[in-house]
Amino acid sequence: MTARTGRPTLAVVGATGAVGTVMLKILSQHADIWGEIRLIASPRSAGRKLTVRGEQVEVMALGEEALTGVDVAMFDVPDDIARRWAPVAAALGAVVVDNSGAFRMDPDVPLVVPEVNPHAARVRSRGIIASPNCTTLSMIVALGALHAEFGLRDLVVSSYQAVSGAGRAGIETLRAQMSLVAGTELGTNPGDLRRAVGDGTGPFPEPVALNVVPWAGSLREDGWSSEEMKVRDETRKILGLPELRVAVTCVRVPVITTHSATVHARFEGEVTVDRAREILATAPGVVLCDNPEAGEFPTPADVVGTDPTWVGRLRRALDDPTALELFVCGDNLRKGAALNTAQIAELVAGERGTA
Amino acid sequence: MTARTGRPTLAVVGATGAVGTVMLKILSQHADIWGEIRLIASPRSAGRKLTVRGEQVEVMALGEEALTGVDVAMFDVPDDIARRWAPVAAALGAVVVDNSGAFRMDPDVPLVVPEVNPHAARVRSRGIIASPNCTTLSMIVALGALHAEFGLRDLVVSSYQAVSGAGRAGIETLRAQMSLVAGTELGTNPGDLRRAVGDGTGPFPEPVALNVVPWAGSLREDGWSSEEMKVRDETRKILGLPELRVAVTCVRVPVITTHSATVHARFEGEVTVDRAREILATAPGVVLCDNPEAGEFPTPADVVGTDPTWVGRLRRALDDPTALELFVCGDNLRKGAALNTAQIAELVAGERGTA
Known part of the structure; x- marks a missing residue:
């Protein structure tokens, strides 16, 4: 432990959740730049022991005591908990990196994707930096690279979102439904899935096994969902x-982890697939996986557990030389949540190192 | 049987397939306008008995004998079989309604959706009428109604296609994969699904359980799939x-039956959601199911086994008053295949009745 003296203290707030679990894995895999790592969760999880960097660490209850003396605090907790405790951590001197929706659209809080707008992280008058929603993150690294060259004009996005975007409850709900339908004829007759699943829809409004459900989040104005508004508002803010x-x-969709999206992106002028390929093949954080002749395109089954944004099915629109079509996949628990949060925390720690 | 004298003779070519099975169900449910109904399939299925209109009918082998004396022949067979036998049936005097891809883009063959362009069915110099691809059919009835009022200018479509679009083999492949993954942790680690499924991907290039696969059909130019080209070319032809x-x-996607699609449709001028609602609520063959506040939107689990095109999530684009967003669902074996084919056959039989 003495070798870590002088290094910044990191707090992981929400250490026991689906994203928190991946955060601990990432902290164990990345270059170890941290001094103490404190694991913080709700009082009912306090006292549990979790492994990080190969060591057992006891979980502390979220409160002022746990947040005192922290240099960087990564938060992955519900919006209301973040809204209450992130300002407390900041007032106690920590730089907060928050993965909730509480601060993303706050004009005094930067919304950061290190590969796209790292400079924004330095301007943080509230001491808080926000990490985007997982659906935005499934595409924004690839889009940022294309925008830098071509200038983005408009976007049409359709998502294929994994159930772990709704946390552990989402995963457990799909697993339970999968066991119920396997080996049956369910999903073949109208309404039979809904009857069989009954109240077991968990965080989703409809059965998700053998089904797709065109809804995520809560209702906003004019029929839009909160998730759809996040993708629009956050993309605008990150790209400026x-x-x-x-x-x-x-x-x-009935996928455990890894969000996918189709993207129709129109740019300021004519684009070519060859140049788009060059950009994506060299963009940090992007893997171009696009050779349909050889059966190569990304799918969640290949991408889950990996860090980059995977891009395939790259085509120029047949009827519009200014538009590209893409299919993107990104692990919603890694780049979509824990990884981007950890990358921002490392960016902040790096500033301190060079200060 | 005598009561049927004078009524047209119908042949169902491809009676034993996934679509053929639904055709027999539809023929048993619809008003009975047919005289003899002949069931025709490959020689290896000849002699099997299938039920239609409550009667056992023996399957005949596809050949000139089986096609002689037929007034209307509905074909649901692979493209190469249709290419060979549809002209034979037409030469023998039948009007052929073909559900394969063999003739859809033939300028001398009309491509018909009875709710959208019924008039086109009368101009058939080759004696063949084509029924569109199931993915086109999942949205075209709703789009046709909106186009008639607003004038369509451009479309961005992303599909969520069921495995039965690939026939019985598609259904069996997903069922087998579902049994393999249920109760396991498969789908959580990179590549584990692919390893577990091994060669069991059936007609798909990748595992489809707990996954989404951005590919359908075969490779066309510049990275486009044949399925994508069909949706574009057929939509243009049907709408003129x-x-x-x-x-x-x-x-x-891992859904047994019912294709879904997101549609971003831009029109010639400004549109309103209120007027679009009125159009869709009264359009024949369309059900508007759109009240997210009450949890109402279509999903495949609700739509499977039903005839109409279901439309939900209707919104006007926030940044473009000429564009609408829709989520559509349609049973790919019914309206997407057997039902549309049967509707065209009934249209043709109706002409004869009034001739």
Whole structure:
């Protein structure tokens, strides 16, 4: 432990959740730049022991005591908990990196994707930096690279969102439904899935096994879902394009982890697939996996557990030389949540190191 | 049987397939306008008995004998079989209604959706009428109604396609994979699904349980799939808009039956959601199911086994008053295949009745 003296203290707030679990895995895999790592969760989880960097660490209850003396605090907790405790951590001197929706659209809080807008992380008057929603993160690294070259004009996005975007409850709900339907004829007759699943829809409004559900989040104005509004608003903020036209439809699919999306992106002028390929092949954080002749395109089954944004099915629109079509996949628990949060925390720790 | 004298003779070619099975069900449910109904399939199925209109009918082997004396022949067979036998049936005097891809883009063959362009069925110099691809059919009835009022300018479509679009083999493949993954942790670690499924991917290039696969059909130019080209070309032909801009990405999802799609449709001028609702609520063959506040939107689990095109999640684009967003669902074996074919056959029989 003495070798860690002088290094910054990190707090992981929400250490026991689906994203928290991946955070601990990432902290054990990445270059170890941290001094103490404190694991913090709700009082009912306090005293549990979790493994990080190969060591057992006891979980502390979220409170002022646990947040005192922290240099960087990564939060992955519900919006209301973040809204209450992130400012407390910041007032106690920590830089907070928050993965909830509580602060993303706050004009005094930067919304950061290290591969796209790392500079934004330095301007944080509230001491809080926000990490985007997992659906935005499934595409934004690839889009940022294309935008830097071509200039984005408008976007049409359709998501294929994994159930772990709704946390452990989402995973457990799909697993239970899968066991119920396997080996049966369920899913073949109208309404039979819904009857069989009964109240077992968990965090989803409809059965998700053998089904797709065109809804994520809560209702906003004019029929839009909160998830769809997040993708639009966050994409505009990260790319610094407050007027960007963005049309999104979010759909839940029976996949455990890894969000996918189809993207129709129109740019300021004519684009070529060859140049787009060059950009994506060299963009940090992006893997181009696109050779349909050889059966190569990304799918969640290949992408789950990996860090980058995977891009395939790259085509120029047949009827519009300014538009590209893409299919993107990103692990919603890694880049979509824990990884991006950890990358921002490392960016902040790096500033301190060079200060 | 005597009561049927004078009524047209119908042949169902491909009676034993996934679509053929639904055709027999539809023929048993619809008003009985037919005289003899002949069931025709490959020689290896000849002699099997299938039930239609409550009667056992022996399957005949596809050949000139079986096609002689037929007034209307509905074909649901692979493209190469249709290419060979549809002209034979037509030469023997039948009007052929073909559900394969063999003739859809033939300029001398009309491509018909009875709710959208019934008039086109009368101009058939080859004696063949084509029924569109199931993915086109999942949205075209709703789009046709909106186009008639607003004038369509361009379309961006992303599909969520069921495995039965690939026939019985598609259904069996997903069922087998579902049994393999249920109760396991498969789908959580990179590549584990692919290893577990091994060669058991059936007609799909990747595992489809707990996954989504951005590919359907075969490779066409510049990275486009045949399925994507069909949606574009067929939509243009049915709507009589040869220059319509259409961008499509087709994705297979782990659903047994019922294709879904997100549609971003831009029109010639400003549109309102209120007027679009009125149009869709009264359009024949369309059900508007759109009240997210009450948890109402269509999903495949509700739509499977039903005839109409279901439309939900209707919104006007936030940044473009000329564009609408929709989520559509349609049973790919019914309206997407057997039902549309039967409706065209009934249209033709109706002409004869009034001739």
